[in-house]
Amino acid sequence: MKLQVKTGDITRLDIDAIVVNLFEGVSNPEGATQSVNKAMGGTISNLIDLGEIKGKLGELTLIHTQGVIKPKRVLVAGLGLKEKFDQDVIRSVSGSIVRFLNSKQIKNYATILHGGGGGSIKTEHAARSVAEGTLLGAYKFNGLKSKKAKQHIEQITIVEKDKSKIDDIKLGLDHGMTIASSVSLARDLVNQPANYMTPSDLVDIATDICEGTTLDLEVFDENKMRELKMGALLGVAKGSVVPPKMIIIKYTGDPKNPNNNIGLIGKGITFDSGGISIKPSGGMAAMKGDMAGAAAVISAMKAISDIGPNINVTAIAAATENMPGGNAQKPGDVVIAMNGTSIEVDNTDAEGRLVLSDAVSYGVQLGLKRIVDIATLTGAIEIALGKVTTGAFSNNPELVGQVIEAGREAGEKIWELPTFDEYRELYKSDVADLKNVGGRQAGSITGAMFIGEFAKEVAWVHLDIASTSTSAKTSGLVTKGATGIPVRTLIYLVLALSKD
Ligand code: BES
Numbered sequence: 234m235k236l237q238v239k240t241g242d243i244t245r246l247d248i249d250a251i252v253v254n255l256f257e258g259v260s261n262p263e264g265a266t267q268s269v270n271k272a273m274g275g276t277i278s279n280l281i282d283l284g285e286i287k288g289k290l291g292e293l294t295l296i297h298t299q300g301v302i303k304p305k306r307v308l309v310a311g312l313g314l315k316e317k318f319d320q321d322v323i324r325s326v327s328g329s330i331v332r333f334l335n336s337k338q339i340k341n342y343a344t345i346l347h348g349g350g351g352g353s354i355k356t357e358h359a360a361r362s363v364a365e366g367t368l369l370g371a372y373k374f375n376g377l378k379s380k381k382a383k384q385h386i387e388q389i390t391i392v393e394k395d396k397s398k399i400d401d402i403k404l405g406l407d408h409g410m411t412i413a414s415s416v417s418l419a420r421d422l423v424n425q426p427a428n429y430m431t432p433s434d435l436v437d438i439a440t441d442i443c444e445g446t447t448l449d450l451e452v453f454d455e456n457k458m459r460e461l462k463m464g465a466l467l468g469v470a471k472g473s474v475v476p477p478k479m480i481i482i483k484y485t486g487d488p489k490n491p492n493n494n495i496g497l498i499g500k501g502i503t504f505d506s507g508g509i510s511i512k513p514s515g516g517m518a519a520m521k522g523d524m525a526g527a528a529a530v531i532s533a534m535k536a537i538s539d540i541g542p543n544i545n546v547t548a549i550a551a552a553t554e555n556m557p558g559g560n561a562q563k564p565g566d567v568v569i570a571m572n573g574t575s576i577e578v579d580n581t582d583a584e585g586r587l588v589l590s591d592a593v594s595y596g597v598q599l600g601l602k603r604i605v606d607i608a609t610l611t612g613a614i615e616i617a618l619g620k621v622t623t624g625a626f627s628n629n630p631e632l633v634g635q636v637i638e639a640g641r642e643a644g645e646k647i648w649e650l651p652t653f654d655e656y657r658e659l660y661k662s663d664v665a666d667l668k669n670v671g672g673r674q675a676g677s678i679t680g681a682m683f684i685g686e687f688a689k690e691v692a693w694v695h696l697d698i699a700s701t702s703t704s705a706k707t708s709g710l711v712t713k714g715a716t717g718i719p720v721r722t723l724i725y726l727v728l729a730l731s732k733d
């Protein structure tokens with residue numbers, strides 16, 4: 234599927250369909266929608282008068298032109314209320330449009346630039362949102378089906394009357410396509426079954442991403458982990474015959490200022506059976522997605538290296554299975570993390586914080602000045618925030634503010650939960666420095682704070698994506714299965730920090 238921009242009059246194109254839009258409650262359309270309406274002899278206004286077109290968000294009305302104008306069809310897309318219009322509406326509407334027109338077996342369509350009509354959204358950002366929404370709305374995981382779902386759409390053209398806007402639109406489309414391709418990659422990795430997405434498979438993907446770029450890839454195997462004394466990660470890996478890997482990808486965008494850096498650290502449990510504290514079998518298959526944090530940090534690096542911001546970024550993915558093999562760690566075992574902290578493993582199913590304790594310790598040792606860890610950490614986050622919002626936890630108000638703001642720009646909702654010292658009581662152990670579970674209370678907070686213990690003085694944010702990394706339904710730019718959250722937030726964050 235190709236996205237391009239060209240100048241011209243959309244009503245005169247010889248094409249399968251053109252797309253125009255309408256805000257809710259508008260009875261007299263403006264701009265390109267009005268041009269199309271006039272060329273059609275008032276069909277759109279008639280439908281508005283009849284109450285058939287209301288402009289509600291998500292409303293799609295297909296009109297067959299029957300030769301009255303050159304384009305064969307006109308699709309009128311509702312944008313919802315003008316006051317609520319933002320980049321995320323553009324993404325969502327663009328995603329619904331591409332799926333709708335694909336279902337009509339349309340090959341080529343042209344669209345006006347939603348949000349390009351001189352409102353508060355920059356032209357470049359409107360184009361970026363169209364690209365993100367369109368490509369992500371069209372996303373399908375075809376993985377292992379012998380019959381692939383058909384993608385009919387071949388080409389989408391944004392038609393712009395004003396020549397002076399073309400360069401901005403091109404740049405926006407370019408960034409949007411790069412970002413969407415990283416998000417699609419993350420979705421693919423998470424949707425892939427666990428037998429096709431082992432730690433070694435993640436290494437192969439990382440190798441592909443780094444090839445032919447300036448990204449530097451390092452992979453730690455079990456021996457290296459032992460040498461570095463990563464006892465917490467190795468404790469989790471012990472229960473599986475599949476070897477663990479730690480994947481480190483470095484992007485050097487500001488070589489003169491090594492301290493201008495950020496680390497993105499992902500939980501990469503390629504299957505979480507729970508280990509000896511085994512999970513119930515119902516729904517266990519969903520635990521193939523317990524590497525969504527690792528998928529996000531690896532995928533984000535692809536767009537970061539393509540866009541080339543002026544900052545140094547290190548991604549660390551801690552990848553292993555969590556299995557109940559004969560050599561598995563047992564509840565009550567004590568493991569020693571890389572930084573010397575002893576941990577009582579009270580529940581082997583709280584494995585994410587164990588692998589991350591070593592990954593974060595390693596990041597601190599590398600000299601990272603900011604750390605954002607991303608993990609499908611707790612079922613409790615879905616109880617707190619539902620499937621709408623990612624939970625954020627931090628020791629640094631500035632960094633968490635920047636992460637939340639990047640999420641807002643990216644259209645990925647993030648909300649901060651507290652990390653008050655009083656909660657530390659909950660994960661104290663009688664036999665070790667820390668215990669890997671904190672009981673029923675505040676489960677997402679104790680999980681997060683456990684990881685924060687290893688960040689020490691480094692500015693740190695933890696994102697719990699256990700509920701937001703997958704979606705039960707397709708809607709807007711979201712498709713059923715993996716969402717690719719928070720890849721966009723990570724990319725937008727790195728771009729925003731590189732401007733400081
Ligand atoms: N991977 C799970 C968390 C999870 C749950 C992710 C649902 C996605 C959907 C994690 O390793 C886990 O099992 N957490 C336990 C922690 C508990 C033992 C303290 C949980 O949430 O029950």
Ligand code: ZN
Nearest residue numbers: 505582583584
């Ligand atoms: Zn678990």
Ligand code: ZN
Nearest residue numbers: 502505523585
């Ligand atoms: Zn897990």
